[in-house]
Amino acid sequence: MINKSITNHGNQYNLEKIKVQTINEKIIAYSNQKIRLDIEEGKMGFCIYFFKLSRLLQETQYQKLAENLLNDIYAELGDEPTVRAVYELVQIGMGIDYLVRQNYVKGNINAILTDIDNLIFKKLAFEKVSVTYQTTGIIPILYYICIRIKQQNKGSDARFISEELCIKLFNDLYLSLDSGFYEEPFLFNILDYRLPQFLYVVNKMYSLQFYNYRIVEVLKEISGLILSKIPVLHANRLYLLWSLLNLKETTVSNTWDEQIDILANHIDYQKIIYRELRNRDVFIRDGVAGIYLLLNALKNTYRPIPFEKNIFQKKIEKSEIWKAPQAFGTFGLINGFGGALLIYNLIINEK
Numbered sequence: 001m002i003n004k005s006i007t008n009h010g011n012q013y014n015l016e017k018i019k020v021q022t023i024n025e026k027i028i029a030y031s032n033q034k035i036r037l038d039i040e041e042g043k044m045g046f047c048i049y050f051f052k053l054s055r056l057l058q059e060t061q062y063q064k065l066a067e068n069l070l071n072d073i074y075a076e077l078g079d080e081p082t083v084r085a086v087y088e089l090v091q092i093g094m095g096i097d098y099l100v101r102q103n104y105v106k107g108n109i110n111a112i113l114t115d116i117d118n119l120i121f122k123k124l125a126f127e128k129v130s131v132t133y134q135t136t137g138i139i140p141i142l143y144y145i146c147i148r149i150k151q152q153n154k155g156s157d158a159r160f161i162s163e164e165l166c167i168k169l170f171n172d173l174y175l176s177l178d179s180g181f182y183e184e185p186f187l188f189n190i191l192d193y194r195l196p197q198f199l200y201v202v203n204k205m206y207s208l209q210f211y212n213y214r215i216v217e218v219l220k221e222i223s224g225l226i227l228s229k230i231p232v233l234h235a236n237r238l239y240l241l242w243s244l245l246n247l248k249e250t251t252v253s254n255t256w257d258e259q260i261d262i263l264a265n266h267i268d269y270q271k272i273i274y275r276e277l278r279n280r281d282v283f284i285r286d287g288v289a290g291i292y293l294l295l296n297a298l299k300n301t302y303r304p305i306p307f308e309k310n311i312f313q314k315k316i317e318k319s320e321i322w323k324a325p326q327a328f329g330t331f332g333l334i335n336g337f338g339g340a341l342l343i344y345n346l347i348i349n350e351k
Contacts, residue, residue: 041332044095146204188235196243284339
């Protein structure tokens with residue numbers, strides 16, 4: 001149990017210490033149960049959460065918790081590998097890749113992920129019912145495969161197999177697109193708004209330079225549908241802007257310039273915080289934490305949107321979510337308190 005108060009250069013949290021400590025204790029207890037292994041609300045998400053807390057707060061106890069969780073993930077994956085869905089395996093792989101790139105753990109990433117890659121390939125290759133090709137599942141799978149292609153040696157068998165699988169999934173995904181795919185959700189949700197996710201993955205795939213002639217043709221075919229979309233919600237405008245800026249940077253195309261300008265000039269982040277998001281919307285998936293990450297990601301682009309961190313800090317602090325015991329079962333990094341507390345720590349420590 002971690003009893004130390006969380007501080008920032010000697011200044012106590014503005015959130016009540018007892019609530020922060022209580023939630024962290026609940027996260028620890030929950031993460032040690034037999035739960036999913038994914039990033040969104042499973043052990044990999046909690047592993048990332050504690051590794052990042054250990055570095056932010058210079059607290060070794062959090063690092064030990066993270067290391068124990070990573071060992072649990074390896075053990076559980078080894079005991080029952082075939083029962084894991086592709087979507088879960090992909091998130092485990094993405095989590096391990098992130099930890100290696102951020103130097104939380106060390107090792108040869110290709111050696112570490114070989115078993116997970118083989119499981120994913122077998123499940124995709126011998127899948128009898130093509131549920132994977134539903135757009136909600138295929139996009140993160142494509143993203144993971146793009147990560148793996150970049151890490152493999154050019155000309156290697158592993159890279160060739162990954163490229164062929166990537167091509168198949170991309171074409172299956174494109175054939176499955178319908179008019180609803182381009183529409184924004186009624187409420188901000190980074191997992192439900194599929195168009196920005198798709199554009200970001202296309203950007204990643206294009207950067208690998210092995211199927212660009214096809215990607216260019218696809219973007220030409222759907223550009224009219226994309227350019228005609230100016231989301232109603234400012235939060236969704238921000239999400240779409242982020243994806244288009246990434247796509248433009250990689251493809252060096254001026255196709256999206258006018259839409260990027262329109263979106264950037266018609267986003268009011270305070271309207272998002274005070275009008276579009278409800279009081280309890282503070283998680284990464286659908287709230288203040290997710291908006292903060294998107295705005296932060298725009299800093300290094302040519303269309304940054306200036307914002308005040310204090311507004312985000314206060315919005316999280318004053319949320320009624322901390323007074324809602326029924327919500328305390330939602331601890332995940334993306335879908336729950338873990339992500340909200342992590343972003344809160346980032347805001348405090350970046351001041």
